[in-house]
Amino acid sequence: MKDERSQAEGVDLDLLVIVIDTKVGFSSRGVEDTFPFYRCLDSIEALANSHLAMSSNNIVCILGCHSTGNRFLYPSEDGIDYAKDIKQTDGRFETFSAINLSLKTEFLKLMNTDKGSSGDDRNVLDFPIAGTLTRALCYINRIAKSKKAVEKLKSRILVITNGGESAAQYMTFMNVFFTCQKNSVLLDACVIGEDSNLLQQGCDITGGIYIKIPQPSGLLEYLLWLFLPSIEERKNLNLPPPSKIDYRAACFCHRQLVEVGYVCSVCLSIFCRTSPVCVTCYSIFKGATMQQPKSKKKRALPPGLIR
Known part of the structure; x- marks a missing residue:
């Protein structure tokens, strides 16, 4: 049995x-x-x-x-x-x-x-x-x-x-x-x-x-x-107490441990500095694109003046 x-x-x-x-x-x-x-x-x-x-x-x-x-x-x-x-x-x-x-x-x-x-x-x-x-x-x-x-x-x-x-x-x-x-x-x-x-x-x-x-x-x-x-x-068992754990992540651009960084909202990649494009998923970050300057309107001249 x-x-x-x-x-x-x-x-x-x-x-x-x-x-x-x-x-x-x-x-x-x-x-x-x-x-x-x-x-x-x-x-x-x-x-x-x-x-x-x-x-x-x-x-x-x-x-x-x-x-x-x-x-x-x-x-x-x-x-x-x-x-x-x-x-x-x-x-x-x-x-x-x-x-x-x-x-x-x-x-x-x-x-x-x-x-x-x-x-x-x-x-x-x-x-x-x-x-x-x-x-x-x-x-x-x-x-x-x-x-x-x-x-x-x-x-x-x-x-x-x-x-x-x-x-x-x-x-x-x-x-x-x-x-x-x-x-x-x-x-x-x-x-x-x-x-x-x-x-x-x-x-x-x-x-x-x-x-x-x-x-x-x-x-x-x-x-x-x-x-x-x-x-x-x-x-x-009476195990030794755990030590302080460093949970710093490594950036994807320079492979260095960072405390504060930038995270891609699409693939969650971590970067130590700003970049216009994510090197992992190639997403374009919002606000990183170069905005074309608006063309100024030509002011109308007073009558009798020639440009």
Whole structure:
């Protein structure tokens, strides 16, 4: 009776998608001196293994974003099954060893994508996290469609980055945030370095957690404390208070965050200065057209005068 009741109610699946920014540990802020990137990978590996160990219904996916693109680190983007050839020798679960091998092997492939190309041949992205989040949503949608109707999928995305901003990807970020909100996907952010106003907005919109780590050496403790518990378990935790969120928008003309701007009444595009035509929908703003000066009427001359 208990098994039939659990099947009727459905099984809760917890999907955790981890997005790693390769700039962590390689920035010019001195982070690499005290926190090398391989320690970041070890902390993420521990988080993924702990998430799988919490329940047999948990699923994990790891994506890496680089200046030249993004790549699935686990599961393998090339379809390689790393757990197939792993033999249990140290008493550890084969899946844990497969995550370790896949994470480091696929990461090297991601870092080698920009080798052999230089100059203008390289497709360097200004802020590749926006595109990686879009790919993470596609993966969540694929997993949701592949599962049975009795299985309830609860998804969340964790972004690990060194912060920084790029208002050029403002619209992509906003589309990702509202898509997550519509599909009940929580967006969490763990920042090492500078604050990210856009990620703060996304975490607040989706109901996720945003935190800036004061010391990079404590990354593993923050990951296990804040981001390992499920959505329901977070309600029983004493979470850190939310910081002040900067909801400034980026203008469509110069891609800069502005406090006061001009909004198009047709497509709601934001501009930092006045313009006669909207660069997004090409609407002509009222009062921006050049008015032709009225021709003055010729005054009638008195009789006897010749013009």
